Amino acid sequence: GDIAAGKAKSATCAACHGANGISQIPMYPNLAGQKEQYLALQMKAFRDGERKNMVMAPMAKPLSDEDIANLSAYYASLDPAGK
Amino acid sequence: GDIAAGKAKSATCAACHGANGISQIPMYPNLAGQKEQYLALQMKAFRDGERKNMVMAPMAKPLSDEDIANLSAYYASLDPAGK
Numbered sequence: 001g002d003i004a005a006g007k008a009k010s011a012t013c014a015a016c017h018g019a020n021g022i023s024q025i026p027m028y029p030n031l032a033g034q035k036e037q038y039l040a041l042q043m044k045a046f047r048d049g050e051r052k053n054m055v056m057a058p059m060a061k062p063l064s065d066e067d068i069a070n071l072s073a074y075y076a077s078l079d080p081a082g083k
Numbered sequence: 084g085d086i087a088a089g090k091a092k093s094a095t096c097a098a099c100h101g102a103n104g105i106s107q108i109p110m111y112p113n114l115a116g117q118k119e120q121y122l123a124l125q126m127k128a129f130r131d132g133e134r135k136n137m138v139m140a141p142m143a144k145p146l147s148d149e150d151i152a153n154l155s156a157y158y159a160s161l162d163p164a165g166k
Contacts, residue, residue, distance in 0.1 A: 026119065026121065027124065028121060029117060032163075033164075034112060034113055037110050038109065038112045051135075079164075080165075081116075
């Protein structure tokens, strides 16, 4: 995926997952430095309803495979310690 | 949860999620430094079948709430950069 395109796409995600990919909300996961393939699998699962979550479903629904690849590359590229 | 008890319980988990909580397998998530509450919610979801995964279901099935609290505390306590 394209990290810059992923960053551009991540504005909405940052609200819950943090501008640096470290969530400020205990129920929501940190994404910074997570495995790229795992991230893509989860976004597709949310998009396709295979993994059910009322908050993530509408977030993932409009994403194309390319968006998902870019977002996955972006979050995987972030420093896991959030710096 | 009790971090030491979680560490003792984590022997099986380390096979996929890494001894330091950083997975060596692209499909499996890093757990080190993840949100404690998020980890507990996911383990319960796997245990109770709310979140479906053929690998995680048998792993989570035997876990008590206390095991889950301890494992969550343990993985949340690990350095997200895996050091």
